[in-house]
Amino acid sequence: MTYDRALPRAERLAMPLARDVAEEVAKQYGVCIRPVPLKRLDTHTGLWEIIDVPCGATLEAKCPPCAKRNRHLRMAQCREGWHLDQEPTITPDEPNDEQRWLVEFRADVQAQRDQADQEGQDTTDLDELIDGLDEEINAAGMRGNVLGRTVPKRNRSTKRRQDAPELPKRKMINSTLGRTFTSSDGKIYRPSLFVTLTLPSYGKVKNGVPVDPDTYDYARAARDALHFSKLIDRFVQNLRRVAGYDVQYFAAVEPQKRLAPHLHMAIRGTLPRAEIKQIAAATYHQVWWPAADRVVFDGDHLPVWEDGTGYLDPSTGEVLPTWDQALDQLDTDETADPLHVIRFGAQVDVQGVLAGSPDADQCIRYLSKYLTKSLGDSLDPDDQAQRDHAARLAEALRFEPCSPACPNWLRYGVQPKGAKPGMTPGQCRSKAHKPDHLGYAGRRVLVSRKWSNKTLAEHKQDRRTWVLEALGQPNEPTDPHRYVWKPVPAGDANIAPLAVRLLRSVHERQRWRAHLRELEARATGQDLSATKDTGRAA
Template identity: 50%
Template structure:
């Protein structure tokens, strides 16, 4: 049978069976028996374009993580934070911004009182809880509603079919800066919301691209918050970036060079100002203004969600819809909702041209283009070649995590959620009297009688297409066997009332 299958056919079959199509191969030597075997290890990619099978598993795992923490009725374990927690505790306060200049004893404090052009934020007493309140209906039924929120960025110009109507007037520079700083604005929003909601708001959020390429945020929020308060917090949230000016590049044709301790102008020999010096100059300027101010757009979707319900399940699927795609992937011909044309591709190119040269952080190499040394400079830095993926054409400014999970969402790490799924399968097999696959099979910590590892692992690669087909086909057969065993175990362990009619009376399944 394998002789009649081409490599493409085996790959398509692997995708249909949810088997990794680009596994990492390891050759394992059993020192006791002297036998060797090749073991495929799933690549673990989260992108469908790289490995659809592994990306699907990653999305399913995220869906489980979202569902377990969204409508909790009891406080989660707060001693063990989630793996992908947010960074709000490392954020800056609204009332004042501390900039380091010189040593620890020389701290400059810049007042950043709230801007007069934004609404005020209410302050309420904070309760030590993370779960939402319970509401009782007139018929005595109790509900614990939660929220589904979508936040967007403002408009940068009219859009038609996902591309600017007039590219010349479209504000690409501001769109690029907002995309680079979007995570900071989101952090500020959660800070403000927790102060105004009166409890430790928990969320599971994903960052996705809109058709116009601007990032937006979908968030599952635990607990019910008044819509009016949410809209007030959205309007009142802003981000001021106190950076040196980066409006006009200083080095376009020339390139600063490393002199052993910092960067200097190769023509004049003048050492470029350090980051600390540039910030100190700003602090000493009484008329200095933030280099950039950003806010959310006027469009925001706010919905109440009650679980368990089909609406909650649908919201989770929507929340994780694009996690298996790169930021630019929904704009390719494979997306049935988007037609790729020259206008759209030109739109991507213009935005990427801005993202390549703008600074993404205090440590970005692009500061050299504006005549300033980045914070903590190192040799080899070059403007236009910052290693942050935010500058890549594939990410279009979104360089951080695509999934943002608050510290006390479910009380479990992502690895623990994955282990829970495996435990359910193994316990079901045990209950049905089926021996599950050995978890410790070929484990590196299994020792031989001499006290040394019994199994020796080494890297390897498939020798040819025939060996690749053989390895993938064996993995497909193994997965089919496991699935058949699990399906049979579920039938055996299921309650009698939930068993299919074919098991009870020998006839066909119930209509």
């Protein structure tokens, strides 16, 4: 078919773009549609080449093939860890050259900072450099702070609230495995749990929408969403105390139709259903932050920034209390109440699950069902009532502080932690304030450290090993120092158009599939020519 310029304009505009068609074909073959081009130097041969690296997106809206692969990895991770019958053994890796260099550099900067402090010099820049290095150290695959906690932890009373019931406590044993049960025929069962936890009601709803929006408690719904991740942490702590062993879990946070987050959790081992419900009822989290109920600055009357000083009251010129000063004042107030107390709702679902059962597979699929969607994707674009409900929730979240560093603290007369010029209440850039997150800023997938005895990177390596073995390719360990990777500058003339790169990847994937079909046909004794014809037809 040739392109006919004589076609009417309407017909030409109705034609799909070639790049869009290439993307659709790439999706069908599981090829990343947003590959990142990187330059790779092979130090053995001295040759440079450009490699398309998958973007690794976890959301379908960004890259469906990468999101699908991530979902399958999470399903494998969940399946492998749920019903382990042997204790996982986790041996820390040996530090690599990059990790050693980062720690050595961190030590040099710390020494400079200590010397400057002794001489009475300003250490602000060095403190910022140290904070950045600590983040790089964690990103490089090291856990914890090099020097431990450098700022004393603030401790409030740990005495349980009078309105929260006490919990039973078992003696802790060094195990991650649950109890086993032996049937009358001698067969041993090791059941586990699938638990769903929700937040309380904020008002009567119908089809996910408040019956009376004016009485619906949007303020509480907003704060509960912001601090939901902390409530999950408390639940896990209480669960382990009651269980008496190091409970391991795989959990996913999803939105309900009413847009409140709720939790699905696969738990290794089992406890009585009544105890799980008792733990949920007794779990709470107190948010000890400065008061955020009285508006001090609003509209055109906002704090002003002064270099070297911080934010000032625009009327009096007084310096606003810093975050630490506001907490100090809170600590000395014996009559103070927490800013917010978050609890689970009364609806708690607990199911027993056996390894290898259809129920286990169904729960795993359910856990991973929405991992490729953002929380905001639960909105029905054709349901105006639900969209209005989401807009009211977003407005309730707009001026709600989401963290100590949130610019919204200026609205309530407090300088945010790490205050800097340009902060404006109502314009926080954290993901908690983005409409797609519905106030929840935590991780969507929560996996305990001893769950499957593997990291997600190791699960990826398992998949790679399987593919190489199926293709008959060697799976030899790669010399970590063999290749040098560099980013490709924008507009590099050596980079082919995206459609061309996608089609190259599709061709490579077609070749892999043909090879796999051929190997499968040989293993089953099928006619290879028939298999090739089928492959071409497909």
